Amino acid sequence: xxxxxxxxxxxxxxxxxxxxxxxxxxxxxxxxxxxxxxxxxxxxxxxxxxxxxxxxxxxxxxxxxxxxxxxxxxxxxxxxxxxxxxxxxxxxxxxxxxxxxxxxxxxxxxxxxxxxxxxxxxxxxxxxxxxxxxxxxxxxxxxxxxxxxxxxxxxxxxxxxxxxxxxxxxxxxxxxxxxxxxxxxxxxxxxxxxxxxxxxxxxxxxxxxxxxxxxxxxxxxxxxxxxxxxxxxxxxxxxxxxxxxxxxxxxxxxxxxxxxxxxxxxxxxxxxxxxxxxxxxxxxxxxxxxxxxxxxxxxxxxxxxxxxxxxxxxxxxxxxxxxxxxxxxxxxxxxxxxxxxxxxxxxxxxxxxxxxxxxxx
Numbered sequence: 577x578x579x580x581x582x583x584x585x586x587x588x589x590x591x592x593x594x595x596x597x598x599x600x601x602x603x604x605x606x607x608x609x610x611x612x613x614x615x616x617x618x619x620x621x622x623x624x625x626x627x628x629x630x631x632x633x634x635x636x637x638x639x640x641x642x643x644x645x646x647x648x649x650x651x652x653x654x655x656x657x658x659x660x661x662x663x664x665x666x667x668x669x670x671x672x673x674x675x676x677x678x679x680x681x682x683x684x685x686x687x688x689x690x691x692x693x694x695x696x697x698x699x700x701x702x703x704x705x706x707x708x709x710x711x712x713x714x715x716x717x718x719x720x721x722x723x724x725x726x727x728x729x730x731x732x733x734x735x736x737x738x739x740x741x742x743x744x745x746x747x748x749x750x751x752x753x754x755x756x757x758x759x760x761x762x763x764x765x766x767x768x769x770x771x772x773x774x775x776x777x778x779x780x781x782x783x784x785x786x787x788x789x790x791x792x793x794x795x796x797x798x799x800x801x802x803x804x805x806x807x808x809x810x811x812x813x814x815x816x817x818x819x820x821x822x823x824x825x826x827x828x829x830x831x832x833x834x835x836x837x838x839x840x841x842x843x844x845x846x847x848x849x850x851x852x853x854x855x856x857x858x859x860x861x862x863x864x865x866x867x868x869x870x871x872x873x874x875x876x877x878x879x880x881x882x883x884x885x886x887x888x889x890x891x892x893x894x895x896x897x898x899x900x901x902x903x904x905x906x907x908x909x910x911x912x913x914x915x916x917x918x919x920x921x922x923x924x925x926x927x928x929x930x931x932x933x934x935x936x937x
Contacts, residue, residue, distance in 0.1 A: 579640070579650060579652075580652060580655055582609060582610050582611060583640060583650065583652070584633055584636045584637055584640065585609075585610035585611045585614060585636075586610040586652050586670070586671070587631070587636040587639060587640065587650075587671065588610070588614060588630065588631040588632070588633060588635075588636045589603065589604075589610045589613055589614055589631075589670075590631075590670045590671055591631035591635065591636060591639075592614075592617065592628060592629065592630045592631050593628050593629040593630075594628060594921075594922070594924075596667075596928065597666075597667045597668060597669055597670055598666065598667065598928055599918065599921060599922075599928070600653075600670040601653065601654075601668075601670070601873065602873060602874055602914060602917075602918045603616075603617075603918070604654065605873035605874055605914075606873075606874040606914075606915060606918060614630065617630060617922070618630075620919060620922040620923070621922050621923065623919070623922075623923050624920075624922065624923020624924045624925060625923075626922070626923060626924050628922070639771055639772075642771075642772050642773075643673065643772065646675065646745065646746055646772055647675065648673045648674060648675040648745050648746075648772070649673070649674045649675075649678055650671055650672070650673060650674075651671065651672045651673075651674055651678070651681075652670065652671050653668055653669070653670050653671070657678065657681075658672070659672075659681040659682075659790075659791055661685075661790060661791060661792070661793065662787065662790040662791050664790075665786070665790045665816055666930075666931075666932060667783075667786060667930070668790060669769040669783075669787065671769075672767055672768070672769060672787075673744070673745045673767065673768040673769070673770075673771075673772070674745075674765060674766075674767055675745040675746075675761045675765070675766040675767075675768075676760065676761045676762070676763075676764055676765035676766055677736075677763075677764060677765050678765060680715050680736050680737075680738055680764060680765045681738070681765070681791070683713065683714070683715045683736060684713065684714050684715065684793060684856070685714065685715040685716070685717050685738065685791055685792040685793065686709055686714050686715075686716060686717070686792050686793065686794050686795075686796060686852060686856065687716075687717040687718060687788050687789060687791070687792035687794070687795040687796065687809065687813070688702055688705065688706055688709075688716055688717075688718050688724065688725075688728035688795075688796050688798060689718055689719060689724060689725060689728075689788065689795065689796070689797055689798075689800070689805075689806040689809050689810075690702060690723060690724025690725070690728075690797055690798040690799045690800050690806050691723050691724055691798075691799040691800050691801070691804065691806065691831045692721050692722045692723040692724075692725075693722075693723060693831070694723035694724045694727070694798070694799050694831065695799065695829070695831060698723075698724060698798055698799040698823075698825075698831065699723065699724065699727045700727075701798060701823065702724045702727040702728050702731070702798040703727040703728070703730055703731035704731065704849075705728075705731070705796070705798070705846075705848075705849050705852070706727070706728040706729075706730075706731030706732040706737075707731040707732065708848075708849030709732070709849050709852060709853070710731065710732035710734070710735035710736055710737070711735060712849065712853060713735075714736075714853075714856075715732070715736040715737065715738055716728050716729070716731070716732035716736065716737045716738070717737075717738045717740065717788055717791050717792050718737070718738075718739060718740070718788065719739070719740055719741070719742075719784060719785070719788055719805075719809075720739040720740070720741055720749070720753055720756070720757060720760075721750070722750060722753070723799075724798045724799060724800075724806075726753065726756060728798075729756060729760060729764075730756070732764075733759060733760065733763055733764060734763070736764060737760060737763075737764040737765075738760075738764060738765045738766075738767055738791065739757065739760045739764070739765070739766050739767070740767045740768070740784050740787045740788045740791070741757070741766060741767070741768050741776070741784065742768075742770070742776035742777075742780040742781050742783075742784040743768065743770050743774045743775050743776035743780065744768055744770050744771055744772040744773050744774040744775075745761075745766050745767075745768040745772060746772045746773065747772075747773065747774065747775055747776065749775075749776045767787065767791075769783055769784070769787060781805060782805075782808065785805055785808055785809040785812060786812055788809055789809050789810075789812040789813040789816060789818065790812075790816060792813070792818065793818055793819060793856055794813065794818055794819030794820065794821055794852070794855060794856050795809055795810050795812075795813035795818060795819070795820055795821065796821040796822070796823070796846060796852060797809075797810050797820075797821070797822045797823070797834065797835050797838060797843075798822075798823045798835070799823070799825065799829075799831040799832060799834075799835065800831065800834035800835060801830060801831065801833060801834050802833050802834045802837055803834075804834055806834065807834045807837075807838065810822070810838055810843070815931075819844065819855050819856055819858075820838060820842075820843040820844070821843055821844045821845075821846045821851075821852060821855055822834075822835040822836075822838040822839050822843045822844070822845065822846060823835055823845075823846050823847070824836055824839055824845055824847075873911065873914055874911050874912075874914040874915035874918055884906075884908055884912050884913075884915075884916050885916050885919075885920075887906045887907075887908060888902060888906055888908070888913065888916050888917075888920075891905055891906060892920075892926060892934070892935070892936050893935065893936055894935055894936050895935060896929040896931075896933035896934065896935040897933055897934065897935065898931070898932060898933050899913065899914075899917070899932045899933065899934060900932070902917075902934075917934055921934075924937055925937060
């Protein structure tokens with residue numbers, strides 16, 4: 577597994593101010609490569625009287641050198657090494673750090689998540705599920721948290737487990753899981769979106785949850801409150817068209833309320849690893865065809881004309897609107913709309929929201 581020749585340029589683009597996952601993908605689609613996109617950025621920003629702080633080449637090279645020193649690999653979206661299921665999602669990180677056996681990303685995966693304050697029974701059940709699924713050649717993906725996550729990793733460590741962390745691949749969180757994280761790096765895989773050395777912050781955890789759901793064909797919740805991060809991960813999986821599964825529990829246990837709620841909403845009830853395998857057997861491993869998980873991409877080298885911009889501007893407001901609605905109402909081709917929106921975003925006129933929506937900034 578080797579870095580692309582333009583790895584420094586890709587990383588500079590990713591680390592540039594205001595360039596998020598969607599904008600990165602749109603820039604590459606429009607300009608063809610990171611070098612060309614970087615050269616175009618100052619002019620695009622200048623149209624909106626903005627100045628973008630473009631990441632210096634030295635900073636990007638230093639980040640690459642740090643990854644090499646740690647023994648971690650960088651996986652760039654758009655390259656063969658990047659996990660295909662995750663790449664199909666709307667907000668797939670432009671780059672991932674992989675510390676350990678990156679070949680695990682090519683195998684069928686199921687996410688197991690749940691309560692940090694898990695019961696002894698829930699922890700034992702999660703561990704056994706992970707053992708059984710791993711022995712059935714499924715990689716177990718989880719978030720290295722206390723409780724259910726840790727049990728899932730421990731049960732699948734000998735056969736294949738992936739820990740998605742909120743900080744850098746060299747930062748153990750929680751700190752008391754440093755030994756578990758080291759064992760996963762040695763025998764499984766640790767994945768991170770953040771650069772090395774980054775301590776996890778509250779805003780990083782939702783992004784970590786999206787990666788967990790995006791890597792797996794299905795997400796299984798073993799204990800979780802209705803407003804917990806585990807339930808958020810499950811709903812992200814549902815939005816992506818992946819299988820959502822839950823282990824039922826006593827209505828008297830608050831930790832079971834989230835799982836019972838998911839089942840009421842249509843999640844598959846799970847009582848054994850065989851139930852999980854049956855649920856996943858109906859999936860091809862790809863997101864369901866009826867669900868669009870990525871925004872339209874601009875045509876390469878497309879330059880939005882004034883008429884297209886004039887047609888779109890009246891349709892925008894401070895209220896987020898789906899891009900599909902803009903395409904339908906404007907009558908413009910999807911690629912033309914994408915090009916106009918890209919320019920407007922870099923000019924600071926619009927901001928992007930989840931669910932392929934945009935609003936005036």
